[in-house]
Amino acid sequence: MAAAAASPAASGAASGWGVERFLADGFDLRRQLAAYLQISEAELTGRLPSSTADLAALHPGAFDLSRADQFYEETVGTGHLLELAAWHLGSADYIADTLRLQERFACGHLLDFGGGIGSHALAAAALPQVDAVWFVDLNPHNRAFVEARAAARGLAHKLRCFRDLGDPALPSRFDTLVCLDVLEHLPDPAERLAVFADRMAPEAIALLNWYFFQGFKGEYPFHLDDPLQIERFFLTLQERFLEVFHPFLITTRAYRLKVGP
Ligand SMILES: C[S@@+](CC[C@H](N)C(=O)[O-])C[C@H]1O[C@@H](n2cnc3c(N)ncnc32)[C@H](O)[C@@H]1O
Numbered sequence: 001m002a003a004a005a006a007s008p009a010a011s012g013a014a015s016g017w018g019v020e021r022f023l024a025d026g027f028d029l030r031r032q033l034a035a036y037l038q039i040s041e042a043e044l045t046g047r048l049p050s051s052t053a054d055l056a057a058l059h060p061g062a063f064d065l066s067r068a069d070q071f072y073e074e075t076v077g078t079g080h081l082l083e084l085a086a087w088h089l090g091s092a093d094y095i096a097d098t099l100r101l102q103e104r105f106a107c108g109h110l111l112d113f114g115g116g117i118g119s120h121a122l123a124a125a126a127l128p129q130v131d132a133v134w135f136v137d138l139n140p141h142n143r144a145f146v147e148a149r150a151a152a153r154g155l156a157h158k159l160r161c162f163r164d165l166g167d168p169a170l171p172s173r174f175d176t177l178v179c180l181d182v183l184e185h186l187p188d189p190a191e192r193l194a195v196f197a198d199r200m201a202p203e204a205i206a207l208l209n210w211y212f213f214q215g216f217k218g219e220y221p222f223h224l225d226d227p228l229q230i231e232r233f234f235l236t237l238q239e240r241f242l243e244v245f246h247p248f249l250i251t252t253r254a255y256r257l258k259v260g261p
Pocket residue numbers: 069072073080084113114115116117136137138139142163164179180181182185186
């Protein structure tokens with residue numbers, strides 16, 4: 001299955017909320033985040049450089065499978081908003097390529113699992129070929145911030161936020177699945193891949209990446225790096241998914257469901 005390149009009409013450019021707008025201001029990220037946190041933009045700018053270290057400092061140390069969910073749902077508070085904002089603003093070219101990739105494949109009902117500050121969910125919701133965006137994230141601040149951002153852009157009718165995939169209001173199958181920089185945060189990424197495969201429509205595309213590494217300086221203590229878990233992850237990936245080529249020079253991969261043996 002080959003996806004056609006997004007035509008201008010089917011890209012976010014037509015809505016004014018495409019990749020170029022993201023590169024200009026992260027979809028109005030600084031202003032919106034300062035407003036959400038009730039601080040000035042100057043204070044926000046001052047807090048961004050230390051946000052990765054601040055998030056790492058909240059972490060108890062070794063990756064603890066039994067407490068991974070609690071860390072994202074309770075411990076990090078608004079800290080992840082700052083860390084993700086610093087990353088999306090500071091590595092905007094990289095994020096922009098993931099948005100271009102999303103634009104190429106997004107259609108129908110799109111799940112953004114672990115959607116963070118919502119850059120991908122907002123960009124997807126602005127695409128005419130996307131009927132609805134289903135944003136799932138454990139962190140209540142991330143959900144509230146993304147809901148506010150969607151409302152500010154008049155996209156609330158196309159983007160809804162949920163805590164987890166067990167919510168009965170979610171569709172049983174998705175046409176596009178986006179899960180970027182999340183799998184290494186989960187207690188069992190192989191199990192999550194199997195759940196994704198079960199929730200994909202037959203022609204669906206999943207956009208996935210992962211970084212099972214705690215960093216050369218230990219800056220990501222919250223990343224899973226257990227070799228056995230990683231092996232199970234790749235076995236599940238090979239069992240259930242087939243990679244679909246895309247031309248973007250990024251670590252994010254596109255997959256469809258594997259059919260037959
Ligand atoms: C590194 S961020 C990535 C955010 C976004 N996908 C991006 O590319 O910027 C990881 C996100 O996964 C969320 N998360 C972690 N564990 C989760 C879980 N079990 N279910 C749903 N979301 C989870 C966190 O709250 C956080 O927003």
